[in-house]
Amino acid sequence: MSLALSQPVLIGRWWWARLALAASTILLLGFMISLAVSIGEISIPLATTAKAVANRLFGASFELSRIHQGIVWDYRLSRALMAASAGAALALSGAILQALLRNPLAEPYVLGISAGASTGAVAVMILGFGYGVLTLSTGAFIGAIIAFVLVSALAAGAGGGADRIILAGVAGSQLFNALTSYIVTTSANAEQARGVMFWLLGSLSGVRWTDVYLAAPVALVGFLIAMFHARALDAFTFGIDAAASLGIAVNRVRIVLLGATALMTAAMVSVVGSIGFVGLVIPHAARFIVGPGHGRLLPTCAMIGAIFMVAADIVSRVIIPQQILPIGVVTALFGAPAFALILYKARRPA
Numbered sequence: 059m060s061l062a063l064s065q066p067v068l069i070g071r072w073w074w075a076r077l078a079l080a081a082s083t084i085l086l087l088g089f090m091i092s093l094a095v096s097i098g099e100i101s102i103p104l105a106t107t108a109k110a111v112a113n114r115l116f117g118a119s120f121e122l123s124r125i126h127q128g129i130v131w132d133y134r135l136s137r138a139l140m141a142a143s144a145g146a147a148l149a150l151s152g153a154i155l156q157a158l159l160r161n162p163l164a165e166p167y168v169l170g171i172s173a174g175a176s177t178g179a180v181a182v183m184i185l186g187f188g189y190g191v192l193t194l195s196t197g198a199f200i201g202a203i204i205a206f207v208l209v210s211a212l213a214a215g216a217g218g219g220a221d222r223i224i225l226a227g228v229a230g231s232q233l234f235n236a237l238t239s240y241i242v243t244t245s246a247n248a249e250q251a252r253g254v255m256f257w258l259l260g261s262l263s264g265v266r267w268t269d270v271y272l273a274a275p276v277a278l279v280g281f282l283i284a285m286f287h288a289r290a291l292d293a294f295t296f297g298i299d300a301a302a303s304l305g306i307a308v309n310r311v312r313i314v315l316l317g318a319t320a321l322m323t324a325a326m327v328s329v330v331g332s333i334g335f336v337g338l339v340i341p342h343a344a345r346f347i348v349g350p351g352h353g354r355l356l357p358t359c360a361m362i363g364a365i366f367m368v369a370a371d372i373v374s375r376v377i378i379p380q381q382i383l384p385i386g387v388v389t390a391l392f393g394a395p396a397f398a399l400i401l402y403k404a405r406r407p408a
Contacts, residue, residue, distance in 0.1 A: 083361045087142065090368040094138040095130055097372055099380065102126055102134075111135065132266075140265040141371040141385070142364035143273040144330050145340075147322040149363025150277075150284055152337025153344070153355055154319050157291040158312060159220040165337040166323040169223070169316070170230030174205020175327040177234045177241070180254055184246045194257070195269065195328045202324030205230055210316070220298075223316075260333040260386030262371055269329045280322040281360055287311055288352040295350065333386045335393025336363055343396070 095107045109120035110130035151166040159168075166172070178201020179194050181187040188197060213219075213226035242251055284291070290311045293301035302308050326333075340363045341355070347362075348354040367385075370392065374383040 080357070083358075083365075087361060087365050087368070090365055090372075091135075091138045091142060094141070094368050094372050095134040098129070098134065098375060100125075100129060102130060106130070136267045136270050137262050137265045137371065138368055139270050140273055140329065141262055141367040143270065143277045144326040144333065145336055145363035145365070145367025145370075146360040147273070147277040147280055147326050147363075148333065148336040149340035149344075149359040149366075150280055150356060151319040151322050153341040153352070153359045154284055154291065154315050155337070156341055157294045157352065158315055159224060160295065160297065161220065161224065162342070163338065164224070165334075166319060167231070167332070167334070167337070168227045169320060169323070170205045170209045170227045170234060171202045171320055171323045172327050172332045173231040173234035173238070174208075175199070175202035175324060176238045176258055176332065177201045178204070179257060179328075179331075180238050180241050180246075183254060183257075184241055184250050195272075198328035198331075199324055201234070202327055203320070205234055206320040206324065256384055257331045258386075259384030260331040260389070261384055262330055262374075263382060265329065273325055273329055276322055276325040277360075280318045281356065283314065283318045284356050285353075287315055288356060291315075291352040291356075292350075331384075331386065333367075333389055335389050335397065336367065339393045339397045340366060 092104055092107060096102045096104055106122065106126055107130050109118070110122055110127050112118040113120055113122065113127065114131050148166055152164070155164040155166065155168060156162055158164075175198040179198040181201070182192050182194055182197030192200075209223075209226045209230040212229065213223045216222040216226060238254075242254055246254065290301065290306050293304050293306055294311075298308055301311075323337075341359050344355055344358040344362055348358045367389075370385055370388040373392075374385045374388045377383060377388070
């Protein structure tokens with residue numbers, strides 16, 4: 059076969075391989091969500107889960123008990139979709155920051171957003187800010203945005219640049235963590251302190267459909283923004299000068315992508331609390347699968363992040379009978395060894 063004929067064949071096979079990978083990943087995510095809805099203190103067959111969803115979405119009239127219908131739709135499905143949205147958004151944020159800052163250890167919380175969200179949540183929970191009008195999630199979201207604005211102003215005042223952003227994020231995180239500790243230490247009783255600690259470790263227990271309606275669109279918008287700037291992210295991995303030489307508006311693109319990252323992280327942290335290692339580990343795992351090109355990396359990060367978080371939620375509910383672990387504990391238990399393995403695999407030859 060001549061080279062002219064073999065190239066279209068290879069391109070066709072490549073596209074079919076990508077399509078097969080995408081379809082299998084979507085099917086795996088759907089299966090994991092179905093599994094998350096079925097598993098719990100009350101086991102629900104997958105067929106019953108499908109009937110409950112059909113009753114609500116398509117107006118079907120399958121006969122189900124009100125308990126099963128409520129568990130599937132009002133509790134477990136919203137929880138699973140929230141986990142998927144948070145995992146996708148945090149993984150995307152990690153991939154964006156690692157490219158923008160050219161730092162393999164960059165992750166969503168490097169901008170101080172998590173610490174600011176924690177302070178906002180604690181202010182509502184313990185100090186009663188908002189006079190009962192602000193919810194815990196709203197207070198956390200406001201705190202996260204304030205933290206991002208302060209860190210951005212500090213980084214800009216220090217001259218900008220990737221290293222300045224990281225240093226400003228570290229300083230902002232320390233400041234807001236100190237404020238959180240001060241409030242808990244001086245104003246919280248034992249029950250409030252326990253509630254704050256559980257929230258800080260990450261929790262999906264209080265998730266409802268209103269949270270999904272916030273998180274899912276934010277994750278989708280963040281994904282679309284990132285994909286629109288995929289080629290710019292490829293250029294950023296070679297440095298700011300290289301990106302500018304290719305005609306990329308460096309400052310504008312950086313502001314847009316940092317803003318998208320801040321919005322995604324703030325929205326997810328405000329609902330589920332601080333969940334570590336997702337934004338750090340998942341982008342590295344995705345690079346091993348599809349390579350560094352962001353046109354492939356970003357969708358892979360989103361899907362793997364969603365699957366990982368749904369799986370972590372399942373584990374958090376079944377690992378200890380009649381007790382739910384904070385999901386941040388589960389992600390750390392699996393994420394830390396995974397990251398160590400990635401570092402070992404990527405070590406430089408002696």
